[in-house]
Amino acid sequence: MDLELSPEQRRLRTEVIAFARAELGHDVAADDQAGRFPSQDWRRCADFGVLGWPIPQAYGGSGFDPLTTVVALEALGYGCRDNGLVFAVNNHLWGCAIYLMLHGTAEQKERYLRPLATGSLIGAHALSEEQAGSDVLAVATTAKRDGDGYRLDGSKCFVSNGPVADVFIVMARTGDRAAGQDHLSAFVVTSDMPGVAVRRERPKMGLRTAPMGVVTFDGTPVPAANLLGREGSGYRVFAATIDWERAFMFAPQVGAMERLLEASVRHATSRHQFGQAIGGFQAVSHQLADMKIRLELARMLLYRVGWLKREGRLALLETTMAKIFVSDSLVQTASSAMTIHGARGYLTEDGIERELRDALGGPIYGGTNAVQRGVLAELLGVSGALHHRGPR
Numbered sequence: 001m002d003l004e005l006s007p008e009q010r011r012l013r014t015e016v017i018a019f020a021r022a023e024l025g026h027d028v029a030a031d032d033q034a035g036r037f038p039s040q041d042w043r044r045c046a047d048f049g050v051l052g053w054p055i056p057q058a059y060g061g062s063g064f065d066p067l068t069t070v071v072a073l074e075a076l077g078y079g080c081r082d083n084g085l086v087f088a089v090n091n092h093l094w095g096c097a098i099y100l101m102l103h104g105t106a107e108q109k110e111r112y113l114r115p116l117a118t119g120s121l122i123g124a125h126a127l128s129e130e131q132a133g134s135d136v137l138a139v140a141t142t143a144k145r146d147g148d149g150y151r152l153d154g155s156k157c158f159v160s161n162g163p164v165a166d167v168f169i170v171m172a173r174t175g176d177r178a179a180g181q182d183h184l185s186a187f188v189v190t191s192d193m194p195g196v197a198v199r200r201e202r203p204k205m206g207l208r209t210a211p212m213g214v215v216t217f218d219g220t221p222v223p224a225a226n227l228l229g230r231e232g233s234g235y236r237v238f239a240a241t242i243d244w245e246r247a248f249m250f251a252p253q254v255g256a257m258e259r260l261l262e263a264s265v266r267h268a269t270s271r272h273q274f275g276q277a278i279g280g281f282q283a284v285s286h287q288l289a290d291m292k293i294r295l296e297l298a299r300m301l302l303y304r305v306g307w308l309k310r311e312g313r314l315a316l317l318e319t320t321m322a323k324i325f326v327s328d329s330l331v332q333t334a335s336s337a338m339t340i341h342g343a344r345g346y347l348t349e350d351g352i353e354r355e356l357r358d359a360l361g362g363p364i365y366g367g368t369n370a371v372q373r374g375v376l377a378e379l380l381g382v383s384g385a386l387h388h389r390g391p392r
């Protein structure tokens with residue numbers, strides 16, 4: 001694997017950073033406090049092409065290969081201080097658009113993927129339910145055959161982008177759980193279908209500019225043309241897509257780690273106590289060294305995933321490691337940044353406490369890191385590490 005970025009990728013990185021710094025996240029402190037979705041920044045992302053980066057040009061996207069997409073997302077995470085906005089972009093791309101890219105029919109792509117790529121529709125992933133978190137197969141929302149289509153009933157929670165989304169990828173039961181993994185099917189559902197209701201989730205700790213919702217379906221008629229894949233293939237559709245979400249969702253977090261490291265170096269070299277810069281104390285400098293090590297390892301893992309995906313190779317082991325390592329590392333790095341900044345890090349003004357609050361979601365979404373460690377152990381041949389089959 002060649003770790004040297006091409007001149008085009010380096011230029012893209014520079015352009016994305018310049019765009020993100022100039023155009024995004026200027027009101028993040030106020031938006032975070034108000035729990036407000038920055039719709040103007042979202043529009044700017046759409047105009048810059050962010051919402052279609054990995055989507056083929058044939059459907060209005062940029063057609064970036066997976067490695068280039070990782071580089072662009074990392075640059076976005078580095079340049080944009082609003083982690084919630086970047087998270088909303090990620091949910092749009094890796095919770096929704098990627099499902100249509102990989103499993104959609106030509107008609108579904110034309111109808112949904114094209115407007116998702118240009119940002120005229122917003123995407124979300126409605127999978128979790130009150131009783132179905134890590135245990136995806138416990139999904140209770142039903143899709144019953146009704147004439148030519150299906151009738152959807154149930155409720156989804158924790159849906160990122162939910163309150164602003166137009167298109168949901170929804171997992172529902174079309175059979176009996178006794179049918180093993182074949183009782184689930186995936187559907188493309190739009191917010192304007194009859195019986196779809198969305199309300200905001202209860203307030204959350206971080207990523208507050210990415211709105212979260214509860215989505216309910218009350219006898220929602222869904223045409224058979226909106227089935228993603230075949231009836232009963234929902235879990236396979238999910239399993240074939242989740243590794244994209246696991247890795248690519250976390251690319252911007254590498255950028256955030258670099259931003260936090262730079263802020264911490266600046267503070268450690270400019271803040272003086274006991275007559276010297278605090279960076280001169282080993283307790284501080286060693287934290288900076290560890291932040292740098294985590295940053296470089298996280299980047300290498302992510303780039304390796306991007307490269308494997310570009311080559312069309314299997315990357316389940318690598319994406320699982322990337323998800324765990326990058327999200328845990330960002331929490332440690334944000335915590336170190338807080339420690340190094342002292343009380344200033346604890347105040348809202350500098351935004352360090354926001355970075356820590358935002359980081360703490362990473363080990364939970366996309367499949368908790370505990371469950372991912374079980375997946376990793378199973379991939380290493382340790383059977384029974386997850387006690388049952390079918391976790392996210």
Ligand SMILES: Cc1cc2nc3c(=O)[nH]c(=O)nc-3n(C[C@H](O)[C@H](O)[C@H](O)COP(=O)(O)OP(=O)(O)OC[C@H]3O[C@@H](n4cnc5c(N)ncnc54)[C@H](O)[C@@H]3O)c2cc1C
Nearest residue numbers: 125126127128133134158159160361364365366368370371
């Ligand atoms: C910021 C954020 C955004 C999210 N966005 C979305 C979204 O857009 N769409 C969506 O559908 N969902 C979303 N979620 C929900 C997320 O996917 C779930 O929170 C996650 O899958 C875990 O489910 P749970 O919270 O119900 O925890 P549970 O499954 O109840 O787990 C609770 C604890 O038990 C542990 N645990 C459970 N099973 C096992 C096991 N087999 N082995 C070891 N430990 C285990 C977990 O690791 C965890 O520590 C989001 C969550 C967050 C925090």
